[in-house]
Amino acid sequence: MHDPVTLDNCADEPIHIPGSIQPHGALLAFDVANNALLAWSDNAPQLLGLTLALDLPLSALPLPAEVHEAAAECVDSISDGEAPASALEVSLGAVQFDCIVHAYQGRLLIEFERRDTPSDAVAAFALKAHSAIDRLKRQKSIDALLQLATEQVRAITGFDRVMAYRFHHDDSGDVTAEARRDDLEPYLGRRYPASDIPAQARRLYIINTLRLIADVNYTPSPLRGRAGDAPLDLSHSVLRSVSPIHIEYLQNMGVGASMSVSIVVNGRLWGLLACHHMSALQVPYSIRMAADVMAQVIASLVQSMEARERALLAERSAEVRTRVMETLLHEDDPGRALLRHAAALCHSLQAEALIITQYGKVMTHGDIPPELAARIVASLPEGGKEIVERLALADWPDHLRADLTPWAGMLGLRFDPATSGWLLAMRREQIHTIRWAGRPEKVVRVGPLGPRLTPRGSFDEWREEVSGRAVPWDATQKLAASQLLGEMHRASVAKHVETDRARAQLLAMLGHDLRGPLHSINMAATVLQHGGAPGTMSTRIQASSGRMERLISQVLDMSRISGGLGLGLDRKQTDLVPLLADLLDEVRTAHPDLLLQAMMPPALPALLDSDRMMQVVSNLVSNARHHGTHGEPIEVRLHAQDEGLLLEVRNTAAPIADELLPTLYSPLKHASVGNVRNRGGLGLGLHIAQQIVRDHGGELAYRYEAPQVVFMVSLPLG
Incomplete structure (x- = not known):
């Protein structure tokens, strides 16, 4: 029996040590400690015209002098077992090669990639790339930047289709920009599941930001070397053979050649430029490096644009906090004060509705039913955290889940525990219909490698609803919420201090003001007791008692208002x-x-x-x-x-x-x-x-x- 098939079969595939390379080039690997040959690709002797044997010194190989110089410089620059790649053009016999030299894990790798494009044509493409980078820097939005990038990468590389992916918080990705041959089906706007790029591949996309498959239908050239040696890590290799699973994936799409360029922002795979050609296509190394530089420029620009967006959001959030604080300090009803700024608070917290509650009174802003709002308030914890976050239906009490639709996300701020004061920012669940580029789940079948998950057989559109889960609040939005909560806390404390002062002042004044009419009533009663004029005395008693009643009624009304009880209307x-x-x-x-x-x-x-x-x-x-x-x-x-x-x-x-x-x-x-x-x-x-x-x-x-x-x-x- 075969083991159960799961996504881990893809995720655990050792794609960094494939044991082979693509055959449009050859690879030599040397031990840095003694420059002795320890591995080579099976096609190297024929392609390079060399006789190879284990432990053969690099100096003994009849390679061009510039290759030996580049290798020596690479060894001299090694730090922690690694050295960055350097490239040069060399000729071996009548064949032109791009030679790439780098060191990784204490091994020196020299790769020879065959090139048919003349040097002058390569230089012309490099000039185009320089101009493209200048145009990229002038874009004002991320969408415009990615669209221009797809157009420019297609222009300098010649691919039939170039797509820009942008990844979401769950690692699924949208095609947000596309440049393609007119007769090809558009993929713009489609979303792809996170499982399309397993964690293992995602890590490799960050380590080595550019990967080319010159011919999807290639036959890998295996690596030769000493049996029992540790597998050669090809994480940084330009000729690294790719996963057979991925090859099947591309073949099912009808793709003949593929190139991917990573857009890495703050150490995270933010996006990807994916290039497809319907037939084999060998793109010279220097042109690929120009595309890689463009991706790095894009990453830098994206980082700057997102930083500006965060700064703008922080600035607007600070303005909202200031206005809210001023209103809270001068407004007797904090709930109404917050409701006055509801639209601005929604923008600051990136919420679609607000619920505000205090003293048991519930107010709403946005398209959320008052009855549901009251039930949401009733589900809040009595004590504990000052910030409560719920992101999925599973986070809510069982009795509420069936009635929450379309709401799933809540960020609750307890701004006044003494009066059960809460500000709840609400988000809808992600029930938007997504144009998946095929089934999100993969089809299990037995292939050459045994049972495994294979890529989808086509790019037929499938529709799938993402429901029951809201987009989580990011770090910037949570910081804005935390700062807002701090301001509301200070306002609440100030109001409580003011209320205590007012209560003490009220009691002092009430005692003083009631003393007068009570004295008048007492004197009038004494005069009546001794036979004084009843009419005058009864009028005085009535006036004094009426004044006392008015004072006491006002105090009782204020007490009901301050206690959040309301005045109890009879309409x-x-x-x-x-x-x-x-x-x-x-x-x-x-x-x-x-x-x-x-x-x-x-x-x-x-x-x-x-x-x-x-x-x-x-x-x-x-x-x-x-x-x-x-x-x-x-x-x-x-x-x-x-x-x-x-x-x-x-x-x-x-x-x-x-x-x-x-x-x-x-x-x-x-x-x-x-x-x-x-x-x-x-x-x-x-x-x-x-x-x-x-x-x-x-x-x-x-x-x-x-x-x-x-x-x-x-x-x-x-």
Whole structure:
């Protein structure tokens, strides 16, 4: 029985020690320690016209003098058993060769690659390559760079097709650029599985960045040498014979010759220039090296472009953090503050939706259902990490997986543990239909090497969905998330410190302000006990107790808002006009000297909590009375607009100072507390009014229209 066939059969194939070379050249290998011949290709005696034997000194071989000089220089430059390749043109008899000399693992390799292209033609192609490199440097985007690269490599090498692959985080690759013969089928836009390049081959692509197969149908020339010696490592060899599996792969595609040029960025195989020819094609070594230099230039340019992209993203992320921090420090509702910057946060975190939660309240930005958002929030851990990452359906609780589609990725930032404050960046799963260039799984069959995985038989398009997994956040995006979390932490701490200070201040003021009415009630009760005038005393008790009730109600409202409990609305279909008229009549009765003007339609029904909305109007009118110019009228305007209503309270006054605007709706403002025209006020009116309006789905806003200060309430009718 045969062993089970897996991808490891390909990945473990010893492609760096194939034991043979391609026959369009010959190879000699010497021991660096004594320059003695230890291996040669079977075709070397005939092709080079040499008589070879084991341990024959290099100096004894009748090779051109320049070959001996290059070999000596190579040996002198060896470091840690290695020396880079040097190339020269030589003639052996009537045959022209490119001679490549290099050292690896303590062995000196001299390769002779037969060349039929005249030297002047090679020089002309080299000039084209120089011009191409200059054009590459002027490209502004990676896509434009790769497209130009495929065109230029095809022009200088003569291949029928040149493709540029760009690899993904999972090592699958897209053909992102292509230059081809007009009659060939286009491969642009197709994706290839990571298994097309096993890990073993991927490592070799990084070590030796250019590989040529001059004739796919070649018969390998085996290496000769002493039996029992360690196999000759041909990782850097230009003539290295390639995997029979890969040869089959190319033959099934109808390819006659192939060349690959690696694009290595930061030590990783970032991309590949893959060249195909429909018949055999021998490309001179110097032209191949020109293509290799182009690939190195591309790698350098890609590295610079990606660095600029990362720098730009970091700069934009810093700007977003600054704006978010400013808003969080001045906004009483952190969730709303974050929602205001949701689009910018999505761009910074490369997310497609956001979920923001605090005090049990859930808000969303993007195409994610509120019900699903609430369930996602409920699945978050109670304690532990401040950053929680989920990338695949398998990372989510079982009960959520069936309902998550199309969402699979989440990067959760716990910005305020004390209030269960989370910012969740969401990513969709990769359910985009990919134009695979054939089956991603390989077909098992028994071939000359026994059971193994063979390449796909054709490039027929297959469609496969990549589902259940999101694209992971990269290091740059995670850094932006971590920095954002740090800023939000600082804002949360600052807000908690401010809240503690405000709570202490509130208790002190409340104790002081309640002492007055309590003293009045106590005195009135004493007078009544001793037979004083009941009418006057009962009026005083009623006024003092009413003032106490208002103070306590405001404090309770603020406590509910600060605790994230909300104000508990009871919405009903209500006509605002008669309610508003009654309230304004009460104000006129209580303040006979106040000029109060109303402009309202005959009727304006809306779905709202009438008591809470009258509390808003009362607070705004009280605010106008305390801060407006004495003797000038207060205007209350109500009218319908679009699918909502607009309520304005206007009073004549100087504009509110710019430095006070960020804290206009904050409780316990210095501008309100202790105001000589409102000695009993705690500065809570606008704070509570804003929360009531927001709970109705509306907005409370300030503007100045000289000479009037205007507060506007906009609400939806339904």
